[in-house]
Amino acid sequence: AQKVTQAQTEISVVEKEDVTLDCVYETRDTTYYLFWYKQPPSGELVFLIRRNSFDEQNEISGRYSWNFQKSTSSFNFTITASQVVDSAVYFCALSEAPRGGYQKVTFGIGTKLQVIP
Amino acid sequence: DAGVTQSPTHLIKTRGQHVTLRCSPISGHKSVSWYQQVLGQGPQFIFQYYEKEERGRGNFPDRFSARQFPNYSSELNVNALLLGDSALYLCASSLARGLQSGANVLTFGAGSRLTVL
Numbered sequence A: 001a002q003k004v005t006q007a008q009t010e011i012s013v014v015e016k017e018d019v020t021l022d023c024v025y026e027t028r029d030t031t032y033y034l035f036w037y038k039q040p041p042s043g044e045l046v047f048l049i050r051r052n053s054f055d056e057q058n059e060i061s062g063r064y065s066w067n068f069q070k071s072t073s074s075f076n077f078t079i080t081a082s083q084v085v086d087s088a089v090y091f092c093a094l095s096e097a098p099r100g101g102y103q104k105v106t107f108g109i110g111t112k113l114q115v116i117p
Numbered sequence B: 001d002a003g004v005t006q007s008p009t010h011l012i013k014t015r016g017q018h019v020t021l022r023c024s025p026i027s028g029h030k031s032v033s034w035y036q037q038v039l040g041q042g043p044q045f046i047f048q049y050y051e052k053e054e055r056g057r058g059n060f061p062d063r064f065s066a067r068q069f070p071n072y073s074s075e076l077n078v079n080a081l082l083l084g085d086s087a088l089y090l091c092a093s094s095l096a097r098g099l100q101s102g103a104n105v106l107t108f109g110a111g112s113r114l115t116v117l
Helices: none
Strands: A003-005 A010-014 A019-021 A024-026 A032-039 A046-052 A059-061 A064-069 A074-079 A088-096 A105-107 A111-116 B005-007 B010-013 B019-024 B031-037 B044-050 B053-057 B064-068 B074-078 B087-094 B112-116
Touching: A003 A088, A003 A105, A010 A019, A019 A111, A024 A074, A032 A074, A046 A059, A046 A064, A046 A074, A074 A088, A105 B044, B005 B087, B019 B087, B019 B112, B031 B074, B044 B064, B044 B074, B074 B087
Parallel strands: A010 A111, B010 B112
Antiparallel strands: A003 A024, A019 A074, A032 A046, A032 A088, A059 A064, A064 A074, A088 A105, A088 A111, B005 B019, B019 B074, B031 B044, B031 B087, B044 B053, B064 B074, B087 B112
């Protein structure tokens, strides 16, 4: 069974600080996909990044960066120079190669990030 | 272009009643998935539909059912409502199923918030 653990339930940082959100996953498959989504107070989950299990390259997109390490089954997310608009709940998610042709995405519990001005 | 739209946005029901939630996917997306998000938790997979057929089902009782229409819109039905059914119900659409469907990025709607009294 697949499992995603986000040990940090809430984090508060002062604006312009860097912050890292941790994600650890469990899966028996060799082919799988990892995602990060952002959920602002409006409720709509917003896609941030997808990474497949064969691509361990780190990625940087503006102030966002992701560190994928298969050896530790981790897919951590760092926000550099945080801003108030980054305040939201962030979800890490795991999607395995489909069985029976359907996609089931397993989400972590989420990390609520509060950026204080 | 319109994103995933869901209706109603909020509703209040009493125990034992029935509820129908509706979802219109992004144009061109043939797959619709439903997720339940209880307050303080991550979304949990309920169903995936593709080409009007149920392709996958999560660990939810038979009180939960859904269907997909020829225009790819979908309805989620919940019978005999319980207090524990109070949650945000999220609909997500994606392009396709198939061997690579585990890689599909889910695009979520803003959800329907159900309160059961």
